[in-house]
Amino acid sequence: MTTTVSRPGAKRAAIAARTLRTDRWWLAPLITFAGLSAWVLYATVRVFMHKWYYVPDYHYLTPFYSPCLTDRCIEGSAEFGTPLPSFWLIPEAAFTLPFLLLFRLTCYYYRKAYYRAFWLSPPACAVPDAHAKYTGETRFPLVFQNLHRYAFYAATIISVINTWDAIRSFGTGFGLGNVILSANVVMLWAYTLSCHSCRHIAGGRLKHFSKHPVRYRFWTFVSKLNARHMLLAWVTLGTLALTDFYVMALAAGWWPDLRFIS
Ligand code: FES
Numbered sequence: 290m291t292t293t294v295s296r297p298g299a300k301r302a303a304i305a306a307r308t309l310r311t312d313r314w315w316l317a318p319l320i321t322f323a324g325l326s327a328w329v330l331y332a333t334v335r336v337f338m339h340k341w342y343y344v345p346d347y348h349y350l351t352p353f354y355s356p357c358l359t360d361r362c363i364e365g366s367a368e369f370g371t372p373l374p375s376f377w378l379i380p381e382a383a384f385t386l387p388f389l390l391l392f393r394l395t396c397y398y399y400r401k402a403y404y405r406a407f408w409l410s411p412p413a414c415a416v417p418d419a420h421a422k423y424t425g426e427t428r429f430p431l432v433f434q435n436l437h438r439y440a441f442y443a444a445t446i447i448s449v450i451n452t453w454d455a456i457r458s459f460g461t462g463f464g465l466g467n468v469i470l471s472a473n474v475v476m477l478w479a480y481t482l483s484c485h486s487c488r489h490i491a492g493g494r495l496k497h498f499s500k501h502p503v504r505y506r507f508w509t510f511v512s513k514l515n516a517r518h519m520l521l522a523w524v525t526l527g528t529l530a531l532t533d534f535y536v537m538a539l540a541a542g543w544w545p546d547l548r549f550i551s
Contacts, residue, residue: 307417314413321406328526335533336380341540342366342533348458349466349546351536352473352529354381355454368453385450388443395437397485398522438486448474448481465547469535473528480521483514 308314335342335353342354343366350357350366357366361375373379380386393399404410409419426434455470481487492508495501514521539546 308415310413310415314416318406318409318412321402324523324526325402325406328530331530332533335537336382336386337377339375339377339381341537342381344466344536344539344546347461347464347466347539347546348454349470349536349539350454350458351533352451352454352477353386353533356385356450357381358384368457385443385447388440389447391436392440392444393522395434395440396522397437398519400434402522437484438490441481441484441486441490444481444484448477451477462548463550465549466535466539469528469532473525473532476521476525476528479514480518480525482511483518483521485515485518487511488515 332353335351339361342351343349343357343363345363345365348365354362354366356369357363358369358371359373359375359379359381360371362371362381366381373383405412410423411418424431426432452474455467455474458467458470488508488511491504491511492498495504495508498505498508538544
């Protein structure tokens with residue numbers, strides 16, 4: 290095997306071609322672009338729809354409207370009061386959505402995804418950056434990526450709220466909606482706990498794992514989830530959209546809930 294050692298100060302080879310890659314390197318960023326764009330479009334439409342977010346009979350509340358905080362919240366959907374006015378630009382979950390957005394935007398995986406798919410910076414390995422300059426994440430605005438740890442704390446609290454929504458829905462029997470809400474919450478926890486910041490909080494800076502057996506076990510658990518972080522990032526986009534769509538369909542009367550125990 291030949292190893293190439295680059296000397297300090299050595300210039301890159303002058304290659305005229307934009308890239309020497311001949312495989313379909315553009316496919317992954319294209320799929321990412323399409324997937325994320327579709328999801329953001331769906332979520333934006335739903336958040337500003339202001340209807341079909343709650344099923345009173347079964348206490349099903351979509352995560353896009355949790356917690357419901359405006360004074361137009363349907364009776365029974367507002368568990369934490371209604372301190373916000375019902376202006377159409379204010380989402381029902383106006384206190385939590387910005388933190389969830391920050392959590393996903395600053396996520397290590399999503400950064401890779403949208404740097405490649407949206408900013409083309411760079412679009413793939415061994416493919417040049419579409420921008421002339423690269424200033425990294427040490428300056429405005431990308432320096433704010435470092436807020437990720439704090440977004441993680443907020444997302445953890447929001448996951449607790451989503452968990453409560455799922456538990457509350459069991460008060461009136463058991464249906465397919467309960468299964469969907471609960472599966473979504475399990476996946477949200479898996480994604481949240483698989484966060485790189487969570488892993489660092491759990492086991493970072495520990496010099497002796499043997500002296501911290503509980504943190505070590507938690508860190509081991511989180512590390513296993515962390516290896517699937519990209520998968521969980523996508524799965525949770527799917528479960529969030531599916532849960533929201535199912536609640537919307539019931540609330541709009543498109544079909545009834547499949548009840549196992551009434
Ligand atoms: Fe993705 Fe923290 S790194 S959620």
